[in-house]
Amino acid sequence: MAKGLSRAGRRLPACGRLILVVIACLPGLASGGMAAAAGHRTANFLVEAPTEALARKIGDAAEQYRHTLAIEWTGSPLPRWSRPCPITAQVAPHLGAGGATSFVFDRGEVFNWTMTIQGSEERILDSVLPHEITHTIFASHFRRPLPRWADEGACTTVEHPVERARQHRMLIEFLTTGRGIAFPQMFAMKEYPADVLPLYSQGYSLARYLIERGGRHKYMSFVADGLANENWSRALETHYGVPTVAQMQQVWLDWVKQGCPAPPASLAAAAPPPAAAWAATTRGQSPDAPAARSGPAATAPVATSAARTSVYAQARVAGPSAQSDR
Ligand SMILES: [Zn+2]
Numbered sequence: 001m002a003k004g005l006s007r008a009g010r011r012l013p014a015c016g017r018l019i020l021v022v023i024a025c026l027p028g029l030a031s032g033g034m035a036a037a038a039g040h041r042t043a044n045f046l047v048e049a050p051t052e053a054l055a056r057k058i059g060d061a062a063e064q065y066r067h068t069l070a071i072e073w074t075g076s077p078l079p080r081w082s083r084p085c086p087i088t089a090q091v092a093p094h095l096g097a098g099g100a101t102s103f104v105f106d107r108g109e110v111f112n113w114t115m116t117i118q119g120s121e122e123r124i125l126d127s128v129l130p131h132e133i134t135h136t137i138f139a140s141h142f143r144r145p146l147p148r149w150a151d152e153g154a155c156t157t158v159e160h161p162v163e164r165a166r167q168h169r170m171l172i173e174f175l176t177t178g179r180g181i182a183f184p185q186m187f188a189m190k191e192y193p194a195d196v197l198p199l200y201s202q203g204y205s206l207a208r209y210l211i212e213r214g215g216r217h218k219y220m221s222f223v224a225d226g227l228a229n230e231n232w233s234r235a236l237e238t239h240y241g242v243p244t245v246a247q248m249q250q251v252w253l254d255w256v257k258q259g260c261p262a263p264p265a266s267l268a269a270a271a272p273p274p275a276a277a278w279a280a281t282t283r284g285q286s287p288d289a290p291a292a293r294s295g296p297a298a299t300a301p302v303a304t305s306a307a308r309t310s311v312y313a314q315a316r317v318a319g320p321s322a323q324s325d326r
Pocket residue numbers: 023024025131132135152155310
């Protein structure tokens with residue numbers, strides 16, 4: 001498995017109120033894509049892509065994801081941003097799938113979005129875009145950085161089943177080769193670990209476990225409670241009836257050992273079905289269910305994507321001009 005590209009954001013003096021967040025979910029190398037050459041503007045996005053048709057397709061998909069995923073996670077659509085989020089897309093058939101999104105928190109506000117995405121057209125539309133859009137929904141909703149596992153894990157649950165299945169395979173590999181992360185350590189992580197890929201796989205698996213037992217709105221309430229007082233054991237107890245982070249690890253590990261079975265019907269029933277509009281997008285919904293796809297992308301071949309790594313870097317910055325480490 002290719003080791004991660006290290007792109008941690010600059011650490012700047014903690015002298016300002018602004019908090020920069022850079023979320024990068026990138027393959028090892030970002031090269032070979034066609035240069036962005038055409039633009040398309042939607043209500044909330046300004047897309048640059050190799051062709052106008054692609055820019056339009058990506059912009060329209062971004063708007064649809066922004067609308068349907070916000071409802072899916074929070075129950076209501078996001079208000080229009082005051083300024084559009086620029087998206088730069090590199091698109092090529094065998095380009096590893098990945099993305100990076102940065103934004104700035106300041107006194108409860110979030111702004112200065114930028115997003116860079118790359119991959120095959122299919123993977124951009126069915127995995128990278130919904131993943132990165134979910135980051136923006138979480139930032140808009142919580143108005144503060146989330147724990148790494150909770151953010152990346154949840155964002156991975158909206159990717160295409162092929163990508164989610166890949167995360168599960170990697171999880172099993174990590175758990176059987178001594179690269180698993182103890183939950184008390186994972187829940188306390190403010191920075192990415194040097195060995196970042198297991199955080200991704202475990203975060204995804206735990207987010208999936210929790211979401212299958214109560215749905216996305218409950219997951220959001222759980223994260224909100226945990227963020228409010230940094231008492232994640234209490235948040236787990238309140239929302240999932242598991243009294244401690246350490247016990248959550250045991251419960252989750254037993255579930256993984258059993259092959260990640262579906263929850264009892266009573267618990268599964270608590271998870272609301274996806275919104276109709278969301279179900280109409282091009283991706284399967286049930287985590288790790290066989291790829292039940294509809295729409296134009298259904299017949300396209302699945303592109304091979306490089307191992308994805310992720311760097312979620314944040315730093316206090318002196319001003320918005322220092323928003324990106326690029
Ligand atoms: Zn991400």
